[in-house]
Amino acid sequence: MRVLVVMDPIENVNLKKDSTMAMLWAAARRGHELGYALQQDLYIDQGRAMGLIAPLQVFENTAEYYQLGEKQQQSIASYDVVLMRKDPPFDMNFIYTTYILEQAEREGAWIINKPQSLRDCNEKLFATQFPQLQVPTLVSSQQSLIREFLQQHQDVIVKPLDGMGGTGIFRLNYQGVNIGSTLEMLTQNGSLPIMAQRYIPEIVDGDKRILMINGEPIPYCLARIPQNGEVRGNLAAGGLGEARPLTERDRQIAAEVGPFLREKGLIFVGLDVIGEYVTEINVTSPTCIREIDAQFGTSIADNLFDVLEAARS
CATH class of the missing domain: 3.30.470.20 (ATP-grasp fold, B domain)
Structure with a gap:
């Protein structure tokens, strides 16, 4: 297969931990042809999803773990599989990228994961579709509702809906002294919804x-x-x-x-x-x-x- 990876700069990966590299090594072992693009390399030209795509070779167990060829203008749909492995933040640039990949999907590419679902399935909110599998959970921008939730459950985790790697996560006790300032910061003074969940010991x-x-x-x-x-x-x-x-x-x-x-x-x-x-x-x-x-x-x-x-x- 021809496999395109859309990722963060390959020169910056943590070789000991990076899951995308594991995928690329597996693809190379199986003889698949690899292409590499950054988010900003993708574009639409006359209705076609295109990319400035570099041929990629990857090598295991060596400091010289990759080699890139010259970027070429190619149809994204000329690849059998596209691995969308751009890390968050999930910002407007990420959303625009999913629109480009969705066009490639209409042209026959298989995007892993599906672009529409990347947009639809916020990593915090998607879990709320399974309330039977969750602790009590509230999503709101209103301090009054969050404070009621805190009074009810007494020990609560609050977090932004777009965080990753544990950023912006706070544990609040109903007797805490910094509740107001924490909620003001996370909700941007009541304008942005956040998630509150009962603390899980x-x-x-x-x-x-x-x-x-x-x-x-x-x-x-x-x-x-x-x-x-x-x-x-x-x-x-x-x-x-x-x-x-x-x-x-x-x-x-x-x-x-x-x-x-x-x-x-x-x-x-x-x-x-x-x-x-x-x-x-x-x-x-x-x-x-x-x-x-x-x-x-x-x-x-x-x-x-x-x-x-x-x-x-």
């Missing part, structure tokens, strides 16, 4: 990332365990990553969410689970492949390409 045992491929779970997850008194388990916030087999409850959650992911064309997704509950459904650029592979000897990117090749054969 099981966070001390880890915030589990369950990777889903075409609606089916990988049998191991990565528990991201908060360190040094932190409330956040995110690896970017200093959490410790410990791979574990899925529990029976993890499998139940995956079975309930999986059909919705397939329906929406969300092929590679990360469910975030704390204790018994789903907190987020990550669709933009899920990670944790490398950590699970390293601890359990899996090859999750190969699992992904098994699905892609079977669908394109």
Whole structure:
């Protein structure tokens, strides 16, 4: 297959942790032809989705891990699969990119994940479609409603709807002294909705990332365990990553969410689970492949390409 990756600058990746590199290495091992583009390289010309696309070679276990050729104007739809792996922030530029990729989709390209679903499925809000799998959750910009929620549940996590890596997450106690200033900052003085969730004590045992491929779970997850008194388990916030087999409850959650992911064309997704509950459904650029592979000897990117090749054969 011809495989195009849209990603952040390849020279800046963290080789020890980057899931996109795992995907590219798997594609190269299988003999697929790789192309590389940044978000700003994509464009529409006379109604056709195009890109300034560079031929890409990738190499494992070496400091010289990639080689790029000269950029060429190419139709995005000339590629069989397009891996949309641009990290958040999910801003207007990201949305414009999904419109370009949607045009490529109409021309026959297969975008992983589906552009419309990248727009529709906000990683915090998408989880609210499964209230039976969540702790009590409120989404609002109104301080009065959030304060009522805090009084009811007494120990609450608040976070922005567009954050990643644990940024902007606060734990509030109903007797706290900084409630007003925290909510003013997060809601931008009542103009921006945020999410409030009842605190889940099981966070001390880890915030589990369950990777889903075409609606089916990988049998191991990565528990991201908060360190040094932190409330956040995110690896970017200093959490410790410990791979574990899925529990029976993890499998139940995956079975309930999986059909919705397939329906929406969300092929590679990360469910975030704390204790018994789903907190987020990550669709933009899920990670944790490398950590699970390293601890359990899996090859999750190969699992992904098994699905892609079977669908394109």
